[in-house]
Amino acid sequence: MKILGIDPGYAILGYGVIEKNGNRFRACDFGAITTDKDMPMPERLEALYNGLREIIEEQNPDVASIEQLYFNNNAKTAINVGQARGVAILACVKGGLEVAEYTPLQIKQALVGYGRADKKQVQFMVKTMLNLPAVPKPDDTADALAAAICHGHSADSARIIAKLK
Numbered sequence: 001m002k003i004l005g006i007d008p009g010y011a012i013l014g015y016g017v018i019e020k021n022g023n024r025f026r027a028c029d030f031g032a033i034t035t036d037k038d039m040p041m042p043e044r045l046e047a048l049y050n051g052l053r054e055i056i057e058e059q060n061p062d063v064a065s066i067e068q069l070y071f072n073n074n075a076k077t078a079i080n081v082g083q084a085r086g087v088a089i090l091a092c093v094k095g096g097l098e099v100a101e102y103t104p105l106q107i108k109q110a111l112v113g114y115g116r117a118d119k120k121q122v123q124f125m126v127k128t129m130l131n132l133p134a135v136p137k138p139d140d141t142a143d144a145l146a147a148a149i150c151h152g153h154s155a156d157s158a159r160i161i162a163k164l165k
Contacts, residue, residue, distance in 0.1 A: 001019070001020045001062050001063065001152070001155065002017065002018070002019050002020075002028065002059065002060065002061040002062045002063075003017070003018050003019075003020065003061055003062065003063055003064070003065055003148040003151050003152055004016075004017050004055070004056065004059065004061040004063070004064040004065070004092070004097065004148065005017070005018065005064075005065045005066075005144040005145055005146065005147035005148025005149070005150075005151070006052070006064060006065070006066040006067070006088050006092075006144050006147060007066075007067050007140045007141075007143035007144040007147060008066060008067060008069070008081055008084045008085035008088050009081055009084055009140055010035060010041070010044050010045070010048070010080045010081060010083065010084040011034065011035060011037065011044075012032050012033075012034050012138055012140045013032060013033045013034075013048050013051070013052070013084060013088065013140065014030075014031075014032050014138065014139075014140030014141040014142070014143050014144035014145075015029075015030065015031060015032070015033065015052065015055055015141070015144045016029070016030035016136070016141060016142075016144040016145035016147075016148050017029040017030065017055070017059045017061055017148070018130065018145065018148045018149065018152065020152040025129050025130055025149055025152060026130065026131075027130040027132060027145065028059060029055070029058075029059055030136055030141050030144065030145055031141055032138055032140050032141050033047065033048055033051035033052065035047050035048065041080065041083070044084075045083060045084065045087045048084055048087050048088065048091075049087045049088075049090065049091050052087075052088055052091035052092070052095075053091050053094070053095060056091065056092065056095035056097065057095070061097060062097070063097055063098050063099075063100060063151065063155070064092040064097045064098070064099045064100070065099075065100045065101075065102060065147045065148050065150060065151035066085065066088060066089060066092075066099060066100070066101055066102075066147060067101075067102060067103075067104060067107060067143065067144075067147050068101050068102060068103045068104075069081055069082055069085055070103065070104055100151050100154070100155075102147060102150050102151070102154070106150060106154075107122070107143075107146050107147055107150040108121075108122055108146075110146075110149065110150035110153045110154065111125040111126065111129070111146055111149055111150065112125055119139065122142070122143070122146050123135040123136075123139070123142045125146075125149075126142045126145045126146050126149065127142075129149055130145065130149075
């Protein structure tokens with residue numbers, strides 16, 4: 001199974017594509033789509049959409065996993081990130097992908113075994129599980145890879161539960 005992980009943002013949108021075979025994960029591609037702060041918001045959203053569509057066409061993932069938005073104190077930032085998240089979901093759906101959504105707590109639980117793990121613990125597990133020489137940068141990239149790994153674990157659990165029914 002090939003999974004596209006997305007950490008939504010309008011300045012930096014992290015992405016990571018992994019391949020899961022059995023219990024093993026392998027990184028296929030990862031990075032960040034960035035937009036300039038001086039660009040109008042509609043152009044930033046278009047750049048995010050087009051960038052993700054290119055990645056989907058190049059990597060041909062089977063499914064997408066995206067981090068759910070958690071509310072912070074800055075409503076304007078939350079709205080802008082929500083718009084970027086919507087554009088990311090649209091790019092995936094237009095690319096023919098099913099989209100799975102996970103909270104930050106679920107992602108941390110899947111990687112570290114503790115939903116309140118700190119960012120460094122999650123980054124270490126991403127590096128370790130994907131056998132990477134260093135933690136992917138920027139942080140948004142590591143977060144996107146974490147979302148993909150989370151889905152790899154969760155999809156297996158869902159299949160096992162479905163077989164038991």
